[in-house]
Amino acid sequence: MSAPAELRLPRYRRDPEGTHPPLDSAGYRSTALRHPKEPLIVLPHLLTEVTGPALGPGRIGEFDNDLTKGHAGEPQGQRIIVTGRLLDGDGRPIRDSLVEIWQANAGGRYRHTGDRWPSPLDPNFDGAGRTLTDSEGRYTFTTVKPGAYPWKNHDNAWRPAHIHFSVFGSAFTQRLVTQMYFPEDPLFSQDPIFNSIPDEKARQRMIARFDLDRTEAEWALAFQFDIVVRGREASVFEDEEDEH
Amino acid sequence: MPETTPSQTVGPYLSIGLPWADGPDVVPADEPAAIRIHGRVLDGAGEPVPDAMIETWQADADGRFDHPDDPRGAVASGFRGFGRCPTDPNGDYEIRTIMPGSLPGPAGGEQAPHIDVSVFARGLLHRVVTRIYFEDNDNSGDPVLASVPEERQGTLIATKTGEGYRFDIRLQGEGETVFFDV
Numbered sequence: 001m002s003a004p005a006e007l008r009l010p011r012y013r014r015d016p017e018g019t020h021p022p023l024d025s026a027g028y029r030s031t032a033l034r035h036p037k038e039p040l041i042v043l044p045h046l047l048t049e050v051t052g053p054a055l056g057p058g059r060i061g062e063f064d065n066d067l068t069k070g071h072a073g074e075p076q077g078q079r080i081i082v083t084g085r086l087l088d089g090d091g092r093p094i095r096d097s098l099v100e101i102w103q104a105n106a107g108g109r110y111r112h113t114g115d116r117w118p119s120p121l122d123p124n125f126d127g128a129g130r131t132l133t134d135s136e137g138r139y140t141f142t143t144v145k146p147g148a149y150p151w152k153n154h155d156n157a158w159r160p161a162h163i164h165f166s167v168f169g170s171a172f173t174q175r176l177v178t179q180m181y182f183p184e185d186p187l188f189s190q191d192p193i194f195n196s197i198p199d200e201k202a203r204q205r206m207i208a209r210f211d212l213d214r215t216e217a218e219w220a221l222a223f224q225f226d227i228v229v230r231g232r233e234a235s236v237f238e239d240e241e242d243e244h
Numbered sequence: 245m246p247e248t249t250p251s252q253t254v255g256p257y258l259s260i261g262l263p264w265a266d267g268p269d270v271v272p273a274d275e276p277a278a279i280r281i282h283g284r285v286l287d288g289a290g291e292p293v294p295d296a297m298i299e300t301w302q303a304d305a306d307g308r309f310d311h312p313d314d315p316r317g318a319v320a321s322g323f324r325g326f327g328r329c330p331t332d333p334n335g336d337y338e339i340r341t342i343m344p345g346s347l348p349g350p351a352g353g354e355q356a357p358h359i360d361v362s363v364f365a366r367g368l369l370h371r372v373v374t375r376i377y378f379e380d381n382d383n384s385g386d387p388v389l390a391s392v393p394e395e396r397q398g399t400l401i402a403t404k405t406g407e408g409y410r411f412d413i414r415l416q417g418e419g420e421t422v423f424f425d426v
Binding site for chain 2: 008009015028041042044048055100112127171178196197201202206227230
C-alpha cells in the first residue's frame with residue numbers, strides 16, 4: 001500500500017476563556033468532591049471528535065414537544081411556548097438534530113424521588129420533552145413556566161426558574177447541556193450555578209428573550225432561546241495538530 | 245457571529261429527561277460480537293456517584309463513522325455508535341457495544357481502538373471527557389495515549405473481566421481518571 005493520504009478534518013474553535021464554568025466552583029458545594037484536580041489534557045480534534053451521533057428520527061413521539069399534552073387534563077401553571085434555533089458559532093443552523101429538555105412543574109417540583117420539598121406534584125405534568133430541529137435549525141416546545149425551588153446549597157438557597165436543555169450539534173466537540181433562564185429573575189443574584197459562568201456576557205446568553213410576536217392570544221406566552229455550539233476553524237490538515 | 249452558549253450542570257434530576265430505555269444498547273442483544281463495558285463512577289471521597297450519566301461515541305468495527313465529516317466517506321452502516329447510561333444507586337453503569345476498529349491518526353499514524361466518553365452529573369458544571377482504551381489491544385502507537393503522562397495512562401485502559409471490560413471513572417483523588425480538554 002502507498003503511504004496513507006493525510007485526512008482533511010474540520011477542527012472546532014475552542015471557546016473563549018470565561019464562556020464555561022470552572023469545574024471547581026466553590027459557591028456550588030457539589031463541585032467540591034466531583035471536580036478533577038489534575039489539569040485537563042488537550043485532546044486534538046481527530047476522527048472521533050469531529051464526528052458525532054445522528055440521533056432523533058424514530059425517537060420522537062407525537063406529543064414529545066408539547067409537555068402539556070399526554071395526560072387526562074391540563075397541567076397547572078402559565079402555559080408558554082419556547083422556540084429558538086440550534087446554531088453553530090458560524091451562524092449555521094444544525095438541522096434534524098435532537099433537542100431534549102426537562103424541568104420542574106409550575107410549583108417548582110420535579111417528578112423525581114429525590115425531590116421532596118413541600119410543593120405538590122402535578123398529575124398532568126411530567127416535565128420531559130424532546131424534538132428535532134427543522135431544516136433551519138428551529139425547535140419549538142409547548143410547556144408551562146417552571147417554578148423556582150429551594151435547595152440546600154446555602155442558607156435559604158433558591159434556584160431561579162429554568163429549563164434544562166441538552167443538544168448534540170453535529171460533532172462530539174459540540175455536545176452541550178445547559179439551562180435556559182427567564183428574563184429579570186430576582187433570584188439570579190444568589191444563584192451559584194447561574195453565576196458560575198465567569199463572563200457576564202456569556203451568562204446573559206443563558207437567558208431567554210420574551211417574544212411577544214410568538215405569544216398566542218388567549219392561550220400562551222412565548223420565549224425565544226437560541227442555543228449556540230462551537231463553530232469550525234478554517235480548514236486545516238490533521239497533522240497541524242502536532243503543534244499542540 | 246453568534247457566541248457559544250455556556251454549559252450548566254445536569255443537576256440531580258437528569259433521569260427525568262435524558263435516559264432512554266435502549267440507551268445502553270449501542271448494539272442489539274443478538275449482536276454476536278457484542279462486548280459489555282461496565283464500571284463505577286466515584287467521587288473524591290471514593291464514594292459512588294449515583295446521579296451521573298455517561299455517554300459513549302465510537303467508530304464501528306472497521307474504524308468508520310456513519311457521518312458526513314469522515315473524509316474517507318460516510319458509511320451507511322446504520323451503526324449508532326452512541327451509548328448513554330445513567331449510573332444506578334451504586335454508581336454503576338454498563339453499555340453493550342462492539343470493539344471499535346483502529347483509526348487513522350495524525351501524520352499518517354494510527355490511533356488504537358478507543359471510545360470517547362462524556363460524563364455528566366450533579367456537581368459537574370461542564371461535562372468531563374475521557375477515552376476508553378482496551379488492555380488486550382496494542383495501544384503503543386496511539387498518539388493521544390502517548391500525550392498522557394505515563395503513570396496516568398492506566399486510568400484510560402479498560403481491564404478485561406469475565407463479563408467484558410471494566411472501566412471505572414474517578415472524578416477526583418487517588419487514581420483520578422485522565423480528563424481531556426476537547
